[in-house]
Amino acid sequence: MLAVEDLAVSYGKVTAVKGISLRVGEGELVGLIGANGAGKSTTLLTLSGVLRPDRGNIVFDGKKLGRRTPESLVRDGLVLVPEGRHVFGRLTVEENLRLAAAAVRSSAGKAEDLERVFELFPILRERLRGYAGRLSGGEQQQLALARALLLRPKLLLLDEPSLGLAPLLVDRVFDTVDTLRADGATILLVEQNASQTLAIADRCYVMQAGAIQAEGTASELQSSDVVSSAYLGTVV
Amino acid sequence: MGFEVAVNALSLGSLYALIALGIALVFGIMELINFAYGDLVMVGGYVILLTHGEGWLFVVGATVVAVIVCAVLMERIAFRPVRGADPATLLVTSFAVSYLLENLARIIFGARPKTVDAFSMLANPVDVGPISTTTLDLVTLAVTAAFLCGLALFLTRSTAGIAMRGAAEDFRTARLIGVRANRVIAMAFAISGLAAAIVAMLLLAQSGTISPTIGLVPALVGFVATVIGGLGRLYGAVIGGYVLGLVTILLQSYLPLSVLPYRDALVFGFVIVLLLLRPQGLFPSRALQERV
Ligand SMILES: Nc1ncnc2c1ncn2[C@@H]1O[C@H](COP(=O)(O)OP(=O)(O)OP(=O)(O)O)[C@@H](O)[C@H]1O
Numbered sequence: 001m002l003a004v005e006d007l008a009v010s011y012g013k014v015t016a017v018k019g020i021s022l023r024v025g026e027g028e029l030v031g032l033i034g035a036n037g038a039g040k041s042t043t044l045l046t047l048s049g050v051l052r053p054d055r056g057n058i059v060f061d062g063k064k065l066g067r068r069t070p071e072s073l074v075r076d077g078l079v080l081v082p083e084g085r086h087v088f089g090r091l092t093v094e095e096n097l098r099l100a101a102a103a104v105r106s107s108a109g110k111a112e113d114l115e116r117v118f119e120l121f122p123i124l125r126e127r128l129r130g131y132a133g134r135l136s137g138g139e140q141q142q143l144a145l146a147r148a149l150l151l152r153p154k155l156l157l158l159d160e161p162s163l164g165l166a167p168l169l170v171d172r173v174f175d176t177v178d179t180l181r182a183d184g185a186t187i188l189l190v191e192q193n194a195s196q197t198l199a200i201a202d203r204c205y206v207m208q209a210g211a212i213q214a215e216g217t218a219s220e221l222q223s224s225d226v227v228s229s230a231y232l233g234t235v236v
Numbered sequence: 237m238g239f240e241v242a243v244n245a246l247s248l249g250s251l252y253a254l255i256a257l258g259i260a261l262v263f264g265i266m267e268l269i270n271f272a273y274g275d276l277v278m279v280g281g282y283v284i285l286l287t288h289g290e291g292w293l294f295v296v297g298a299t300v301v302a303v304i305v306c307a308v309l310m311e312r313i314a315f316r317p318v319r320g321a322d323p324a325t326l327l328v329t330s331f332a333v334s335y336l337l338e339n340l341a342r343i344i345f346g347a348r349p350k351t352v353d354a355f356s357m358l359a360n361p362v363d364v365g366p367i368s369t370t371t372l373d374l375v376t377l378a379v380t381a382a383f384l385c386g387l388a389l390f391l392t393r394s395t396a397g398i399a400m401r402g403a404a405e406d407f408r409t410a411r412l413i414g415v416r417a418n419r420v421i422a423m424a425f426a427i428s429g430l431a432a433a434i435v436a437m438l439l440l441a442q443s444g445t446i447s448p449t450i451g452l453v454p455a456l457v458g459f460v461a462t463v464i465g466g467l468g469r470l471y472g473a474v475i476g477g478y479v480l481g482l483v484t485i486l487l488q489s490y491l492p493l494s495v496l497p498y499r500d501a502l503v504f505g506f507v508i509v510l511l512l513l514r515p516q517g518l519f520p521s522r523a524l525q526e527r528v
């Protein structure tokens with residue numbers, strides 16, 4: 001579904017991503033873990049067309065991506081839920097959802113899409129008329145995910161969906177991601193929370209200082225000490 | 237007397253609110269204070285000059301279409317290449333566009349003011365109950381009310397309008413859920429152009445003259461009203477326009493004759509005091525606060 005080769009991205013003179021390569025196969029849940037400032041968000045923002053890479057190849061759904069805008073990539077099924085949720089607080093929950101649904105061309109199945117989203121996140125149906133800015137952090141994360149699902153993603157990029165949530169809600173987020181995967185979604189999950197990501201992901205990449213340090217399944221990575229060293233001593 | 241002052245204040249406030257909306261709509265989406273907005277008003281004025289022999293409906297139609305086209309072209313040619321640049325660059329670009337258009341008008345039409353009696357039928361005095369006013373004041377109120385209602389409906393009911401509100405709040409995220417950047421920005425400029433066309437017609441109906449510098453005052457007033465309301469909030473801009481209109485008319489009506497020439501200085505003095513008390517404007521936008 002996604003193949004990235006030698007991707008490098010910089011902010012001015014600072015190179016944040018230094019030539020990384022990674023792959024996500026159809027139906028796979030792949031984790032991208034690493035500490036603060038490793039370059040994970042930069043990678044996702046580049047994949048979704050917000051940032052321009054210095055060099056590198058991105059092949060998505062069989063097509064090589066050149067200079068594409070975020071809105072056109074979204075319409076082709078490359079959907080990012082950015083770090084920090086970014087729901088439109090001055091729009092109602094319904095308006096947030098409506099905007100996402102509007103980007104899908106064919107009107108067939110839109111009602112079913114909405115039903116499925118409400119099944120996953122029943123709270124949104126109750127809060128439909130309220131402003132999204134009034135939702136709690138966990139509810140906003142659900143809304144951000146719901147919006148992304150309405151876009152009918154072929155590949156879902158999730159940037160730290162558990163960030164800033166209470167432990168119980170963190171578990172719920174990981175459960176939701178697991179459910180989506182079980183339903184056949186293809187997901188690239190960026191997280192600082194290594195242990196929970198390793199627990200649900202098919203494979204993980206470990207990123208540190210703009211480079212991929214290791215790759216493998218949970219058991220492969222846990223048997224080596226690369227994960228803990230990538231976190232500079234944080235407990236995994 | 238009190239009634240007349242109220243109607244005058246409402247009428248001038250409506251004009252200012254329209255002007256301010258034209259500036260605030262574009263600012264909300266791309267953080268551009270479009271100083272060349274006043275020149276859209278100027279373009280509208282010259283379209284009226286060129287067409288005023290025809291029926292008034294034709295004049296209205298031609299002005300609206302021409303100014304909207306001009307606004308959209310302005311975005312396409314001048315502002316798209318610098319989109320995303322820092323606000324200072326955008327502001328300088330808008331000064332350059334303004335300078336260019338003003339001088340173009342000077343070359344084509346000459347620098348001297350020209351008289352146009354396109355909407356002279358609006359100058360008739362009318363009595364509404366105890367209030368004596370003009371048709372123009374009533375038309376100004378009605379047109380502004382219609383524009384505000386139409387805009388509110390558009391922004392809350394249509395998908396394009398919701399997309400504009402979303403893009404004004406968080407442009408990047410709007411694009412990440414599929415909102416087309418070019419389309420919302422063009423839309424904002426088009427609506428801003430519609431406002432400028434209406435302002436041009438109301439201004440010319442009032443003054444009956446057009447000159448290359450006619451846009452200067454609207455640009456300044458729009459900017460000030462938007463700042464009073466708190467940059468980035470549409471209803472703030474509207475209220476800012478009405479506050480500015482009210483203050484202007486109050487000073488106009490109750491200042492002693494000897495001080496009257498300093499009316500505008502006093503108006504801006506009031507604005508400065510207001511901004512000293514509330515630097516973020518009356519209705520600060522959250523996005524701006526975060527950036528500060
Ligand atoms: N807008 C920016 N301008 C300049 N440098 C930036 C910018 N955004 C990020 N960086 C730098 O790029 C590097 C990578 O940042 P990035 O946000 O991609 O890390 P991350 O892995 O997502 O971290 P986190 O876990 O904190 O989200 C960091 O050193 C950061 O300081």
Ligand SMILES: [Mg+2]
Binds near residue numbers: 040041159
């Ligand atoms: Mg990040």
